[in-house]
Amino acid sequence: MAQGSQFGRTDRIMLVTLGVLLSALAYLGILWTTPDFAVVLPFGRDFLNFWMGGRMALQGRADVLVDLARYDQTARELFHFGDDLFVFSYPPPILPFLVPFGALPYAPALVLWTGLNLGALWATARLVSSDSRIALAACLSPAAAIMVVAGQFGGLLAFGSTYALKFAAERPARAGLCLALIAVKPQFAVALALVLLIAGRWKAILWSLPAGIGLLALSVGLYGVDLWRGYVATILPYQTSLLTNFVFQNLSTALSPYMGLRRIGLGYGVSMALQYALSAVVLWQAARRLRRGRVEAVDLLPVLLALIVAQPYSNYYDPAIAAPVMAAVFLARHRPGEAPPLAPIPALLLWLAPPLALLTKLKSIPVAIAVQTCLTLYLLFRRDGAGDGPRE
Numbered sequence: 001m002a003q004g005s006q007f008g009r010t011d012r013i014m015l016v017t018l019g020v021l022l023s024a025l026a027y028l029g030i031l032w033t034t035p036d037f038a039v040v041l042p043f044g045r046d047f048l049n050f051w052m053g054g055r056m057a058l059q060g061r062a063d064v065l066v067d068l069a070r071y072d073q074t075a076r077e078l079f080h081f082g083d084d085l086f087v088f089s090y091p092p093p094i095l096p097f098l099v100p101f102g103a104l105p106y107a108p109a110l111v112l113w114t115g116l117n118l119g120a121l122w123a124t125a126r127l128v129s130s131d132s133r134i135a136l137a138a139c140l141s142p143a144a145a146i147m148v149v150a151g152q153f154g155g156l157l158a159f160g161s162t163y164a165l166k167f168a169a170e171r172p173a174r175a176g177l178c179l180a181l182i183a184v185k186p187q188f189a190v191a192l193a194l195v196l197l198i199a200g201r202w203k204a205i206l207w208s209l210p211a212g213i214g215l216l217a218l219s220v221g222l223y224g225v226d227l228w229r230g231y232v233a234t235i236l237p238y239q240t241s242l243l244t245n246f247v248f249q250n251l252s253t254a255l256s257p258y259m260g261l262r263r264i265g266l267g268y269g270v271s272m273a274l275q276y277a278l279s280a281v282v283l284w285q286a287a288r289r290l291r292r293g294r295v296e297a298v299d300l301l302p303v304l305l306a307l308i309v310a311q312p313y314s315n316y317y318d319p320a321i322a323a324p325v326m327a328a329v330f331l332a333r334h335r336p337g338e339a340p341p342l343a344p345i346p347a348l349l350l351w352l353a354p355p356l357a358l359l360t361k362l363k364s365i366p367v368a369i370a371v372q373t374c375l376t377l378y379l380l381f382r383r384d385g386a387g388d389g390p391r392e
Contacts, residue, residue, distance in 0.1 A: 011344045012331050016137050019351055023145035026355035030149065036082035044110045044151030046317075048079060049088050051109055054102020057095040062223045066230025068238065079106075089239055092219035092227045094184040114148055117155030117320075124159045125324035127166060128297040134328050143323035146316050146354040154320025157182060161192055161321055165303055166295045168201035176207025183212055188321075191283060191307045198287035243312060244268050253316040253357045257309065260369035272312065278373075279310035285380045297328035298341055302379035309376045316357040319372070326351065341379055350375045 030037055039048050052075055056064050064070050065088040075086050101109040118139050125135035138144060147154040160178040168175040179196070183189040196204055220228065242250070246262045258275035262268070286306035289299060304322040308314050319326075329340065330347045342350065349356075349371045357368035 007330065007340055007344055007347075015330060015344075015348055015351055016140060018348065019142045019355075020140055020145075022352055022355045022359070023142045026142075026358040027145070027149055029358060034082070036080070039079050039081055040106050041110055043149050044114060045149075047110050047113055047151030048075065048081075049086055049090075050098050050113065050151070050153070051101055051106055052078075052086075053088055053090065053095055054098030054100065054109075056102070057223065058099050058102045062092070062095065062227050063230065066227060066234050068234065087235070087238060089235055090184055091186060091231055092223055093215040095223060096215075096218060097184070110151065113151070113153075117147060117153055118144065120155030120159045121320065121324050124155070124162050125327060127159075127162055128300065128325055129328040129332060131332065134331055135324070137331050138324040138327040141320075141323045141327060142352055142354045143317075143319040143326075146358075147320040150315075150317040152317040152320070154317055154323075157185060157188065158321045158324055161188070161304060161307065162300060162325060164192060164196070164204060165290065165300055168196055168199075168204040169293075169295075172201070172203035173207045175201075175204040176209075177211050179204060179208040180211035180215060183208075183215070187311055187313075188307060191279075191310050194283055195287045195290060195303065195307065198284065199290035201290070239313075243272070254313065255308070255316055255318065255353070255357055255369055255372055256311055256314045257369060257373050258312040260366035260373070263366045263369075275312050279312075282306040282376065282380060283310050289380065297325045297332070301325045301329050301341070302376065305372070305376040306380060309373055316354045316368070319354050341382060342375065346375055346378075 027043075031042070037045060039045055052071070053065060056062055056074075064074055068085075068087060071088060072085055075081075101113055104112070121138050121144055122135040125138040126132075129135070143154070160182045164175040164178040164182070175196075179189060179193060182192060193205055193208070196202070243258070246259075246268070248263065251259055251262075256275065257278055258271050261271035261274055266274075283306060286303040290303055292299070301322060304325055308318050308321060311318070330342070330351065340347070353368045353372045356371065
């Protein structure tokens with residue numbers, strides 16, 4: 001790739017091409033090292049949880065979702081997989097959205113789920129760029145590939161969070177609805193709400209309350225209070241135990257700074273204290289950048305990355321949330337004399353962070369975590385040049 005700060009046409013081609021090749025290599029590595037990775041189809045492994053959530057809710061067996069032993073037994077009766085312990089880790093309001101998928105056979109449901117999330121990545125890219133090539137690049141990005149392989153819903157989170165940040169001031173009702181829907185991933189929604197609040201976008205937060213309360217009431221009306229009790233009493237403590245009882249084999253693809261600190265040998269208390277200190281810094285700075293009133297792709301990228309870095313537990317599929325905006329920043333043309341926020345080599349490293357998390361599973365050297373954290377901090381604190389920003 002070219003030296004210096006300017007992106008040329010060759011740089012853009014190399015960025016996309018290397019991303020596709022490394023993603024394919026990472027995927028082959030998964031299949032090689034995890035022979036039982038496939039569940040029905042050779043991709044979308046985590047979708048098992050989403051399909052099970054919809055199916056159990058549809059059958060009136062939602063209580064299974066908050067019973068670790070029964071859930072694992074039920075999943076094994078329906079699917080063949082290895083020694084993994086699948087856990088339905090999402091709060092009850094997500095269930096009404098999963099029921100349509102649970103009503104379908106598994107394979108068609110997974111194809112529909114994957115198409116929906118890729119479509120959401122495309123739509124997110126169009127929020128910040130009118131160039132359809134940018135949207136295509138977002139769907140071909142390493143983050144999108146990892147999202148598909150994992151079977152996660154980063155595309156929907158990308159659209160909701162990008163819309164909420166970009167339009168919180170001028171369309172607070174719609175932005176608030178997006179924030180309420182994102183609350184199915186509670187820790188991410190809390191971080192986003194904090195950024196909006198500090199940035200003075202409180203109207204969007206107010207608009208999110210009726211929708212959030214409505215979803216809460218709907219979940220109680222459909223599935224009862226006991227499901228919430230089980231979620232609080234069983235699922236949340238189990239999720240917390242994953243952080244406190246650090247087992248590298250189970251967390252080797254995690255991308256949070258906390259996980260990186262645990263990998264290099266620091267204890268729980270010190271690592272979590274440093275994570276929360278970093279979270280406070282990046283969320284505060286993200287809010288400061290948002291307060292400037294600029295909501296172009298180059299301004300949204302560090303904010304979205306900050307929301308990911310601020311999580312004590314984030315994984316290799318979470319950068320899909322920032323992939324469409326990242327594609328717009330790195331791949332759009334710049335006016336003569338304007339510099340993109342990252343030079344080609346650092347941009348490539350950030351672009352490749354998701355598959356790097358798979359291909360560099362080194363306990364003592366968390367390469368992908370260091371890349372994502374350091375470049376996020378740089379983007380948050382860099383001084384913008386006059387007229388910085390991609391031209392569509």
